[in-house]
Amino acid sequence: GPKVLQIPSHQIIDMGQMVTLNCDPVSNHLYFYWYKQILGQQMEFLVNFYNGKVMEKSKLFKDQFSVERPDGSYFTLKIQPTALEDSAVYFCASSPHWGSSAETLYFGSGTRLTVL
Amino acid sequence: AQSVTQPDARVTVSEGASLQLRCKYSYFGTPYLFWYVQYPRQGLQLLLKYYPGDPVVQGVNGFEAEFSKSNSSFHLRKASVHWSDWAVYFCAVSMSNYNVLYFGSGTKLTVEP
Incomplete structure (x- = not known):
């Protein structure tokens, strides 16, 4: 079936540096999401x-975070600068519809970010 | 505010035994409830979903779940577990017709031979 790809599965970075997490969504999908899961806690x-814009963000989406999908390529999450509390697994998801049932939401396998 | 609690971080069952994974939700209004499964090195996959209606919903691979408004629960069940069910299971809630999901912390299922 359709797959959302997140490569690499693990990134290690020094605190204060910039990191970009890449997501290759399902090709005909239009809506994209990032979720964060700290070890042992809920995915949030x-x-x-x-359409090139942030539709909604949570309080976890700090000013240091940004997202984009330049020219229909990867959907990216950039963190600049990184902090220790950014260490988590980040899951990307995509969907062809807005406000549809969750059965059309496809998740990637996550990228584990370790900030040292 | 909406939230989901999965009280069991880890569950171990023998192959062929029955299974129940617990999920409690907190939500003001009519919840839409979901169970997802994550197999090793894969993304989350939808097992089943509950929309207001029949409280017992059937999913893939013999899974079912029962919604209980009085208990604020949405427990996942399977009559006979297979070794291939070894995975992490996530319960989630969302507002109606809205894609933002609120997840529990997951239950890691181990299947013993």
């Missing part, structure tokens, strides 16, 4: 994105 919504 960060942001959703459509």
Whole structure:
């Protein structure tokens, strides 16, 4: 079936540096999401994105975070600068519809970010 | 505010035994409830969903879940577990017709031979 790809599965970075997490969504999807999961805790919504714009973001989406999808390529989450509390697994998801049932929401396998 | 609690971080069952994974939700209004499964090195996959209606919903691979408004629960069940069910299971809630999901912390299921 359709797959959302997140490569690499693990990134290690020094605190204060910039990191970009890449997501290759399902090709005909229009809505994109990032979720964050700290080890042992709930997966939490960060942001959703459509037509080049952030539609909604949570309080976890700090000013240091940004998202974009330049020229229909990867959907990216950039953190600049990184902080220790940014260490988590970040899940990307995409969907062809807005406000549809969650059965059309496809998740990637996550990128584990470790900030040292 | 909406939230989901999965009280069991880890569950171990023998192959062929029955399974129940617990999920409690907190939500003001009519919840839409979901169970997702994550197999090793894969993304989350939808197992089943509850929209207001029949409280017992059937999912893939023999899974079912029962919504209980009085108990604020949405427990996942399977009559006979297979080794391939070894995975992490997430319960989630959302507002109606809205894609933002609020997840529990997950239950890691281990299946013993």
